[in-house]
Amino acid sequence: MFKTDPATPDLFITPVAEVFIRNHLESHPRLDRAAWSLTVEGLVERPVRLDFPAVLGLPQTRFTAVHECFGNPLHPTVPTRAVTNVEWSGVPLSAVLELAGPLPEARHLLLEGADTGDFGGESGVRYLKDLPLDEARSGVVLAHTMNGEPLHPDHGYPLRAVAPLMFGTNSVKWLTRIVLAADRPDHIFTTRLYTRVLPGESEARPVREKDVCSKLLSPGDGSAVPAGSRELAGYAWSSTEVTSVEVAVDDGDWQPAALDRRGPDPSWQRFRLRHDLAPGPHRIRCRATDSAGRVQPLTGDRNAVHEIHVVAEPAV
Numbered sequence: 001m002f003k004t005d006p007a008t009p010d011l012f013i014t015p016v017a018e019v020f021i022r023n024h025l026e027s028h029p030r031l032d033r034a035a036w037s038l039t040v041e042g043l044v045e046r047p048v049r050l051d052f053p054a055v056l057g058l059p060q061t062r063f064t065a066v067h068e069c070f071g072n073p074l075h076p077t078v079p080t081r082a083v084t085n086v087e088w089s090g091v092p093l094s095a096v097l098e099l100a101g102p103l104p105e106a107r108h109l110l111l112e113g114a115d116t117g118d119f120g121g122e123s124g125v126r127y128l129k130d131l132p133l134d135e136a137r138s139g140v141v142l143a144h145t146m147n148g149e150p151l152h153p154d155h156g157y158p159l160r161a162v163a164p165l166m167f168g169t170n171s172v173k174w175l176t177r178i179v180l181a182a183d184r185p186d187h188i189f190t191t192r193l194y195t196r197v198l199p200g201e202s203e204a205r206p207v208r209e210k211d212v213c214s215k216l217l218s219p220g221d222g223s224a225v226p227a228g229s230r231e232l233a234g235y236a237w238s239s240t241e242v243t244s245v246e247v248a249v250d251d252g253d254w255q256p257a258a259l260d261r262r263g264p265d266p267s268w269q270r271f272r273l274r275h276d277l278a279p280g281p282h283r284i285r286c287r288a289t290d291s292a293g294r295v296q297p298l299t300g301d302r303n304a305v306h307e308i309h310v311v312a313e314p315a316v
């Protein structure tokens with residue numbers, strides 16, 4: 001069902017062929033762009049139906065963003081570390097909403113995909129997500145390209161939502177319908193799954209903004225490297241800018257790594273640290289902190305500190 005770790009995880013932009021694919025339902029629609037349309041309905045002044053040329057006729061935007069799967073919603077604290085960084089282009093959702101004119105009582109926006117199937121004991125369900133209207137209007141883009149290419153059928157061709165600061169689950173693929181509503185819809189993918197209680201809070205909230213997280217990518221987990229001075233590197237990301245990354249080798253102290261700034265787009269940020277690896281096996285860990293003061297936990301949650309194991313081989 002989905003691809004495993006990319007073969008070249010170290011690139012700043014992940015090649016399309018290495019971006020993971022996550023489908024909850026059995027039907028993986030193969031849509032005909034000429035027959036496709038997007039409707040905007042519900043609490044709007046004028047329901048609209050847009051065909052693909054009409055979408056292309058609206059203002060376009062292009063940006064790079066981390067694309068990260070939250071993980072299995074049935075096991076919300078288990079780390080899966082399915083993460084990539086890709087460039088999207090498409091139409092700001094706000095431009096589409098302007099055509100329809102949301103009514104004042106509209107508070108929520110529903111995004112519906114064309115796929116159907118069974119999940120979590122329910123049959124014949126649709127893929128449906130909801131967002132607060134204000135957040136959707138300011139943050140969501142309806143994307144038709146990934147890394148400059150038309151979306152691959154598995155990634156939602158011809159049009160998908162992208163919520164760049166949020167987990168991938170909110171970025172509805174094969175988008176065909178947008179509904180404005182006063183209340184949240186009760187649905188398996190909105191209110192019943194994809195909710196969690198954050199540390200220090202008592203009420204469950206929907207899985208939206210990304211957590212602070214980081215991943216060591218070089219050297220690769222399980223690899224053998226020559227002993228001596230090595231660069232330990234990877235990427236860190238969050239819904240805000242990451243402000244520091246620390247790396248620890250074996251039982252050594254957490255050492256501050258060099259870290260790139262985030263820039264205007266919500267891309268991941270590269271970190272690197274040179275370290276002298278003595279011959280033998282090593283455990284290497286990384287830990288990010290973001291500008292909101294959030295720090296990766298050592299254990300126990302989906303964004304727990306990432307650790308890799310490598311063997312440093314003595315020079316012959």
Ligand SMILES: Nc1nc2c(c(=O)[nH]1)N[C@H]1C(S)=C(S)[C@@H](COP(=O)(O)O)O[C@H]1N2
Pocket residue numbers: 019020021022023024025068069070112113114115127154155156167168169170171172173174
């Ligand atoms: N229509 C639809 N959209 C969807 C999904 C889905 O199953 N159906 N999966 C979601 C999840 S959980 C993730 S992580 C991302 C994955 O996007 P990708 O497969 O393009 O990497 O799509 C999201 N959008």
Ligand SMILES: [Mo]
Pocket residue numbers: 022068069070071168169
């Ligand atoms: Mo996901």
